[in-house]
Amino acid sequence: MKYISTRGNAPELSFEEAMLTGLARDGGLYVPATIPRMSAEDIAALSGLDYEETAFRVMRPFVGDAFSDDEFREIIARAYAKFGHIARAPLKQLAPNHFLLELFHGPTLAFKDFAMQLIGQLFEAALERRGERVTIVGATSGDTGSAAIEAFRGLDAVDVFILFPHGRVSEVQRRQMTTPEDANVHALAVDGDFDDCQARVKDMFNDFAFRDEVRLAGVNSINWARVLAQVVYYFSSAVSLGAPHRQVSFTVPTGNFGDIFAGFIAKRMGLPVDRLVVATNQNDILHRCLSGQGYFKGETQPSISPSMDIQVSSNFERALFYAYGQDGAAVTQLMEELKSGGFNVSQGALEALREDFDSGAASEEETLATIAATLRDSAELVCPHTAVGIKVANETRDPAVPMITLSTAHPAKFPEAVERASGVHPPLPPRMSDLYDRPERLTRIANDLAAIEDHIRGHIAR
Numbered sequence: 001m002k003y004i005s006t007r008g009n010a011p012e013l014s015f016e017e018a019m020l021t022g023l024a025r026d027g028g029l030y031v032p033a034t035i036p037r038m039s040a041e042d043i044a045a046l047s048g049l050d051y052e053e054t055a056f057r058v059m060r061p062f063v064g065d066a067f068s069d070d071e072f073r074e075i076i077a078r079a080y081a082k083f084g085h086i087a088r089a090p091l092k093q094l095a096p097n098h099f100l101l102e103l104f105h106g107p108t109l110a111f112k113d114f115a116m117q118l119i120g121q122l123f124e125a126a127l128e129r130r131g132e133r134v135t136i137v138g139a140t141s142g143d144t145g146s147a148a149i150e151a152f153r154g155l156d157a158v159d160v161f162i163l164f165p166h167g168r169v170s171e172v173q174r175r176q177m178t179t180p181e182d183a184n185v186h187a188l189a190v191d192g193d194f195d196d197c198q199a200r201v202k203d204m205f206n207d208f209a210f211r212d213e214v215r216l217a218g219v220n221s222i223n224w225a226r227v228l229a230q231v232v233y234y235f236s237s238a239v240s241l242g243a244p245h246r247q248v249s250f251t252v253p254t255g256n257f258g259d260i261f262a263g264f265i266a267k268r269m270g271l272p273v274d275r276l277v278v279a280t281n282q283n284d285i286l287h288r289c290l291s292g293q294g295y296f297k298g299e300t301q302p303s304i305s306p307s308m309d310i311q312v313s314s315n316f317e318r319a320l321f322y323a324y325g326q327d328g329a330a331v332t333q334l335m336e337e338l339k340s341g342g343f344n345v346s347q348g349a350l351e352a353l354r355e356d357f358d359s360g361a362a363s364e365e366e367t368l369a370t371i372a373a374t375l376r377d378s379a380e381l382v383c384p385h386t387a388v389g390i391k392v393a394n395e396t397r398d399p400a401v402p403m404i405t406l407s408t409a410h411p412a413k414f415p416e417a418v419e420r421a422s423g424v425h426p427p428l429p430p431r432m433s434d435l436y437d438r439p440e441r442l443t444r445i446a447n448d449l450a451a452i453e454d455h456i457r458g459h460i461a462r
């Protein structure tokens with residue numbers, strides 16, 4: 001299995017190389033050269049398997065010879081051992097033909113743990129075999145950072161630097177990043193928004209001298225392995241509702257487009273998915289784009305679903321690559337135009353996107369009202385991101401097709417908003433009950449590439 005860049009001008013890499021490389025050297029994102037198919041029989045055979053075996057069967061064709069079957073099975077087993085639910089990703093019924101896929105039973109209470117726990121194990125195995133060490137940099141609007149820190153803390157072969165927007169993540173998210181004591185963990189509070197953090201991470205990858213000096217690696221969803229791990233729960237949930245004999249749809253609270261892009265890959269692999277619905281908060285660039293208004297950046301508006309406060313949606317580049325018929329030059333041109341504000345999507349590409357994706361958005365008031373209504377009508381307390389998904393699912397879904405809305409974080413990560421909406425204060429799980437008492441350690445830093453690179457140079461263990 002080879003991986004190619006969405007911009008068509010970077011070396012083809014193996015799974016392991018693509019995973020350790022992160023961003024392609026032409027600035028693009030790696031995707032598999034061909035997407036492996038699973039037959040209806042292969043999908044039917046997943047019925048009744050546990051999550052780990054499903055993960056093995058779904059991901060195996062993408063991994064090539066990077067790991068033996070036994071090694072890969074052991075890695076998967078270790079990755080999900082710390083999850084607090086035997087099903088890993090349980091489904092709950094919200095209403096007739098509307099289901100919630102709970103993705104917050106991992107160590108940091110958000111869906112990011114599914115991929116991050118796995119790639120922590122994959123990195124450790126690959127780096128040990130190669131005798132190498134890397135410097136991981138990541139940008140976060142709250143959840144990726146805590147999941148990455150949890151997955152990589154204490155590893156000898158890795159230093160991990162997480163850039164988060166100062167003052168724009170929830171207190172629980174910030175404390176999850178700033179309270180680990182491990183010397184290889186570095187939380188950087190950047191004076192800017194998430195898009196600034198993500199842009200600085202990409203700048204570091206595009207600064208080849210720095211990239212090679214510190215042996216940079218990335219764990220944002222620019223990393224293909226992040227997307228791959230998230231494909232699994234589309235299969236596990238659809239199969240438990242009757243796939244391949246029955247179609248299902250998914251609504252996905254969306255920011256950086258990584259999670260929903262994993263759904264697109266599942267569909268391309270042969271999973272019978274009817275619609276993939278993009279649900280955004282008031283930062284609705286993706287909804288506007290899919291509604292035919294072009295992809296034009298605005299000012300990021302802080303919201304009660306802060307993890308989705310994103311304007312430049314990194315993985316949308318991968319969707320565009322397929323919508324433009326895998327034309328790397330066309331994608332390169334669009335990304336150039338994005339630097340000066342945005343671009344219009346061609347009619348053909350828009351039609352291609354709409355074959356798979358619907359979209360909708362939720363305002364702040366609608367998000368709060370949905371949290372309250374979901375508690376009242378279904379006895380489920382949901383986080384604001386999940387509420388965005390439920391609101392959009394209710395507006396767009398076909399009642400005849402089962403709709404699975406992804407529940408992306410535990411409500412206790414966003415207690416103020418949840419309590420404001422519902423009057424209920426969601427408690428943290430007992431294992432985290434001292435989170436508010438632990439000392440914090442962070443560095444406040446300017447939104448400045450040179451300052452961030454200097455800080456990293458000065459803090460890595462060489």
Ligand SMILES: Cc1ncc(COP(=O)(O)O)c(C=O)c1O
Pocket residue numbers: 110111142143144221253254255256257258259260307308385386408409
């Ligand atoms: C809780 C939560 N929901 C939804 C999202 C959106 O996911 P994606 O960026 O993959 O679209 C994020 C962050 O990415 C998140 O942390």
Ligand SMILES: N[C@@H](CCOP(=O)(O)O)C(=O)O
Pocket residue numbers: 139140141142143144145219220221222255256258307308314
């Ligand atoms: N919402 C994310 C933003 C970064 O997303 P990623 O999936 O590209 O790593 C977060 O919580 O940090």
